[in-house]
Amino acid sequence: MNKKLHFFQSIHFKIALVFALLLLITFQIVGAYFLQQLKREDIKTFKQQTELSSYVDNSLIHNLTKSNIQEADDNIRDLLEDTNNSNITEIQVVDTKGTVRGDSDVNNQDLVGQKATDSDIKQVLYNAKTYTKLTYDRSDNKRYYVSITPLFSAGGNTNTLVGAVYLRASLEPVYSALNKVTTIFVTASLIATGLGMILAILISSAITKPIDEMKKQTSRIARGDYSGQVQIYGQDELGQLAQAVNNLSIRVEEAQEASEAERRCLDSVLSHMSDGVIATDRRGNVIIMNETASEDLDIDANIAEGQSILDILNIRGRYTLRDLLENQDEIVIDLSDENHEQILNAYFSLIQRESGFISGLVCVLHDVTEQQRIDRDRREFVSNVSHELRTPLTSVRSYIEALNDGAWKDSQVAPKFLKVTQDETDRMIRMINDLLSLSRMDSGTAKLELELVNLNELYNYILDRFDMMLKNQQHNKKIKKYSIKRDFTRRELWVEIDTDKFMQVIDNIMNNAIKYSPDGGVITCRLLETHSQVILSISDQGLGIPKKDIAHIFDRFFRVDKARSRAQGGTGLGLAISKEVIEMLGGKIWVESIESKGSTFYISLPYEEYEEDLWDEG
Numbered sequence: 001m002n003k004k005l006h007f008f009q010s011i012h013f014k015i016a017l018v019f020a021l022l023l024l025i026t027f028q029i030v031g032a033y034f035l036q037q038l039k040r041e042d043i044k045t046f047k048q049q050t051e052l053s054s055y056v057d058n059s060l061i062h063n064l065t066k067s068n069i070q071e072a073d074d075n076i077r078d079l080l081e082d083t084n085n086s087n088i089t090e091i092q093v094v095d096t097k098g099t100v101r102g103d104s105d106v107n108n109q110d111l112v113g114q115k116a117t118d119s120d121i122k123q124v125l126y127n128a129k130t131y132t133k134l135t136y137d138r139s140d141n142k143r144y145y146v147s148i149t150p151l152f153s154a155g156g157n158t159n160t161l162v163g164a165v166y167l168r169a170s171l172e173p174v175y176s177a178l179n180k181v182t183t184i185f186v187t188a189s190l191i192a193t194g195l196g197m198i199l200a201i202l203i204s205s206a207i208t209k210p211i212d213e214m215k216k217q218t219s220r221i222a223r224g225d226y227s228g229q230v231q232i233y234g235q236d237e238l239g240q241l242a243q244a245v246n247n248l249s250i251r252v253e254e255a256q257e258a259s260e261a262e263r264r265c266l267d268s269v270l271s272h273m274s275d276g277v278i279a280t281d282r283r284g285n286v287i288i289m290n291e292t293a294s295e296d297l298d299i300d301a302n303i304a305e306g307q308s309i310l311d312i313l314n315i316r317g318r319y320t321l322r323d324l325l326e327n328q329d330e331i332v333i334d335l336s337d338e339n340h341e342q343i344l345n346a347y348f349s350l351i352q353r354e355s356g357f358i359s360g361l362v363c364v365l366h367d368v369t370e371q372q373r374i375d376r377d378r379r380e381f382v383s384n385v386s387h388e389l390r391t392p393l394t395s396v397r398s399y400i401e402a403l404n405d406g407a408w409k410d411s412q413v414a415p416k417f418l419k420v421t422q423d424e425t426d427r428m429i430r431m432i433n434d435l436l437s438l439s440r441m442d443s444g445t446a447k448l449e450l451e452l453v454n455l456n457e458l459y460n461y462i463l464d465r466f467d468m469m470l471k472n473q474q475h476n477k478k479i480k481k482y483s484i485k486r487d488f489t490r491r492e493l494w495v496e497i498d499t500d501k502f503m504q505v506i507d508n509i510m511n512n513a514i515k516y517s518p519d520g521g522v523i524t525c526r527l528l529e530t531h532s533q534v535i536l537s538i539s540d541q542g543l544g545i546p547k548k549d550i551a552h553i554f555d556r557f558f559r560v561d562k563a564r565s566r567a568q569g570g571t572g573l574g575l576a577i578s579k580e581v582i583e584m585l586g587g588k589i590w591v592e593s594i595e596s597k598g599s600t601f602y603i604s605l606p607y608e609e610y611e612e613d614l615w616d617e618g
Contacts, residue, residue, distance in 0.1 A: 015204035020197035027189035035182055042174045046145065047132070050087050050169040057165070061151045064095055064162040073112060076102035087173065089144070092166035094121055101163065116166075124148040124164050134171065143171040210238045214245045226253035276344075276365030279351070280309050282358055284321040296344055296365050297335070309363060313346060324348050324361060333365075343369045381556060389431070392424035434573040438556065441580040448498040448584060455493045455534060455605075459527055460486070462506045466514070480519050488527040493534050495605050501581045505589075508574035509538050509601045516542030516599075534607040539600040545593035553591055554579040 059079050063072040080091050080102050091104040092111075098121070100111045116122070124131050131148045147167045152159035213230045220228050226249050230242040270277055276293025280286055286309055289301040297304075297312060309324075310316040313333055331346040344365045351360035399417040408414045440446035463484055470482065513523045517540045524539040545553060552558045557572040582589040586606045593599035 013201070015207070016197050016200035019200035019204075020193050023196045024189065024193045027185075027192065031182075031185045031189060035178065035185070038181060039174075039178055042178065043134075043145070043171070046087065046169070046171065046174050047147070050085060050145065050147070050167060052083070052091075052149075052165065052167070056083060057149075057151065060093055060165065061153050061162055064093070064101065064151060065153050069101075073101055077109075077112075080104040085169075087169045088167060089170050090166075090168045092116070092121075093163060094125070094166065095163040096125060096161055098122060098125060118166065120146070120148055121164060121166055124150055125161070128152075128161050143175060145169045145171050207238070209233075210242050214242060217245055217249060221249055221252055224256070226250070226256070275367075278304075278309060278312065278363040278365070280361045280363075282360055284309050284324070284361065286312055287360070293365050296342070296367055309361065313363070325350065325358065341369055341373070342367070343372050389428060392428050396421050396424050431573065434577055437577055438573065438580060441577075441584065446584070449500070450496050450498055452494055452496050453499055453502075455495045455497075455536075456488055456527060458499065458502070459488070459506070459525070459536065462503055462510070463525055466510055480514065480517070482514055482517055482520065483522050485522050485524045486526075487524065489529055491529065493527070493529055493607060495534055495607055497585055497605065498581075502585070505578040505581050505603070506536075506538075508578050512574065513538055513540035513542070513599075513601075516540060518542065529607060532607060533604045536603040536605075537600055539598060541598040544595040544597050545591065545599055546595055550591060550593060554589070 056079060060076060063075045063079070066072040076093050080093070081104070083091060083104065088104070090108070091102075092100060092108075093102040094116045095101050098115050100114055100116050103109060103111055120131055120133075128150045130150065133146050134143065135146055136143050145168070147165075147169075149165050149167070150161055151163045151165060153162045210230065210233055217228050217230050220226070229249070230245050232239045232242045232246075270288070270290035273290060273292055276296045277288070277290045278286055278293050279288035285306055286304045289304050289312075291301070294301045294304070299312065304312050308316070308321075310319065310321065313331075314335075315331065315333065319331070328348045328350070331348075333344040333346055335342040335344065345368050347364045347366070349362050349364075350358050351362060352358050399421045403414060403417055407417055437446070463486065467484060510523070517523060521541040523541075524537075526535075526537045526539075528535050549558075554575050556576040558575075559572050579589050582603055582605075588604045589602065591599055591601050
């Protein structure tokens with residue numbers, strides 16, 4: 001924000017003041033020299049005017065040489081009285097003995113005949129040289145010119161000193177004239193200085209107007225407004241400076257637009273990058289952090305700004321800033337805790353100028369959590385598949401080797417061995433088919449054959465099959481007995497699903513319920529609706545699932561009781577396939593279980609009410 005300048009603070013006034021002071025100093029110097037010269041000339045002229053004529057000097061010399069002193073003194077008095085010079089205040093004539101022989105002042109006539117007391121007169125009589133001085137009389141507050149001139153009489157080849165003339169003249173007229181001239185000069189100087197200052201203000205305004213416009217333009221540039229232009233008044237230095245300011249405005253605007261475009265581009269790139277980016281200054285303090293990095297590190301960018309990158313990445317104990325500057329190897333940062341898993345790869349690079357000066361550091365954070373999970377799942381999957389296939393293959397190989405060693409000749413043992421071999425082979429075929437199904441669903445190549453189905457009838461049809469299987473094997477004491485309880489809504493629910501895949505899901509859950517239910521247990525199957533969902537549930541009275549295993553129940557090859565599952569011929573993929581199918585249908589599957597009290601599997605499917613839906617009144 002520009003502070004408003006007062007006139008006395010502006011360059012207009014300063015230029016005018018400097019000009020006026022220069023003018024005033026010039027007048028003072030010229031005036032001092034002029035007045036000094038004028039004073040010298042006036043005093044010189046005054047001295048010439050106060051000099052006694054040669055006639056008076058000769059008359060005084062003649063009278064001083066007379067033997068008749070009284071007559072001589074009378075003549076001297078008359079001569080002094082006849083001297084008419086308004087500037088001379090006193091003339092005193094002294095002989096060589098220092099005796100006053102005459103005085104022009106009527107008030108000092110009693111001095112005639114007495115010795116002169118003035119030391120200057122005595123000195124002139126002694127040296128025989130003219131003496132002059134300017135003196136100030138404090139009694140009457142006036143300045144005087146004093147001249148003491150020796151008088152010589154001509155006789156032969158030598159001049160004989162006969163006395164001296166003391167002359168005192170008032171300098172007040174001279175100084176009065178000088179004062180008047182000084183007053184006139186000072187007045188003229190002040191008037192000229194004032195006029196010069198006014199003229200200087202006008203001239204400085206013309207000079208500073210372009211400067212003022214350039215100041216305003218630079219202020220607009222500082223505010224980000226590049227629209228104005230400085231008016232060019234001429235081709236002098238100021239005109240060239242104004243043109244330079246206009247060019248600067250254009251260049252700054254272009255540079256600002258380019259910088260702004262680059263900044264927007266950089267912000268857009270940083271905002272839409274899937275990787276986190278952190279930039280620091282040369283001290284390692286964070287200056288830029290994009291949104292991805294903020295989310296990965298769970299810290300607000302404003303809070304992170306100014307903090308050390310070692311603290312932000314929580315690696316201060318393992319690394320120093322020098323380590324990051326000297327070695328830009330990849331760093332693995334594990335931020336996993338009990339609630340979530342997160343692993344980041346940090347890549348560092350230097351922000352370095354052409355001169356080699358390191359001005360900062362850039363860190364790119366790549367979230368490899370999913371990749372690590374996929375790699376871990378892949379390793380577990382390969383290990384599980386290898387383990388699951390190895391068991392039946394080992395069994396098949398053992399029985400085949402036994403048959404090959406001669407067991408095929410035994411009519412009682414051979415059929416049993418062949419039956420076990422066939423069962424294990426069927427189990428491997430089922431496992432491979434399940435794996436192929438999962439592979440198709442993972443790759444997105446599995447297709448759904450959707451059709452509008454009355455879910456009540458389809459669910460009943462599936463459960464009827466299990467009831468029929470139970471009836472057909474009711475005389476077999478080795479077969480586990482169970483009963484199915486149905487709790488359905490009476491309203492017909494029409495849902496768009498893939499019938500075959502849905503039946504496969506219900507078969508998987510029902511088979512698990514039968515396997516893990518006690519003999520004579522009840523399996524409860526429910527069907528109900530909510531505002532926008534159809535909910536199916538299958539509850540058993542089996543062993544239940546430990547709380548720690550519920551989150552993994554739908555993982556591939558996961559078994560709660562591995563030994564029992566394998567003994568019953570399970571592949572460990574049924575629930576994983578069920579989850580994939582239900583999610584493909586837009587639904588959700590989950591389980592609730594209490595250990596030793598049984599489990600309940602829930603399936604929810606999206607449902608839209610059709611006008612032809614009717615309540616079952618039967």
